[in-house]
Amino acid sequence: MAKSSFKIEHDFEKRRAEAARIRAKYPDRIPVIVEKIKGNDIPNIDRRSEQQFDAKCSILYLVPADLTVGQFVYVIRKRIKLSAERAIFLFVDNVLPPTGAIMSTIYDEKKDEDGFLYVTYSGENTFDMGPGLKQLLLSEQSSNPTELRSRDQNSKFRRLCAKQGQ
Secondary structure, eight states: OOOOHHHHHSOHHHHHHHHHHHHHHOTTEEEEEEEEOTTOOOOOOOGGGSEEOSTTSOEEEEEETTOBHHHHHHHHHHHHTOOTTSOOEEEETTBOOOTTSBHHHHHHHHOOTTSOEEEEEEOGGGGSSOHHHHHHHHHTOOOOHHHHHHHHHHHHHHHHHHHTTO
């Protein structure tokens, strides 16, 4: 993943101090930096209502600790003014977090050394068969029998659904 523009614009000590200040002032909030993945056609976040750190699309959200990822996706969708037929995907550390996961749990597991949680977003075209997806698919190959069995079951289920026309 490309380095966050927020990290490029602000040195580590400044970011760490800002995250610590935010956590001290708002202990029930999670400091989240949201950035659009470059190279997709999904709109930028409407910046009028959010704190903007720089001109490169880094937006700071102070997210309630008990918010789910799905609820956070809804907040982002509203800020982008995305039509209902368009999909949006949030990534934390290049991984789609479960929509039912609590943001404080994601923060505890994935926060950066500077104290911020970095989230990127993209539209549907993220999943075309580009080099990034090929690399992701190759990295998911596993020799773990449980994972392989689960993948085989999912493949069988998809084939069965396709035969039934679902």
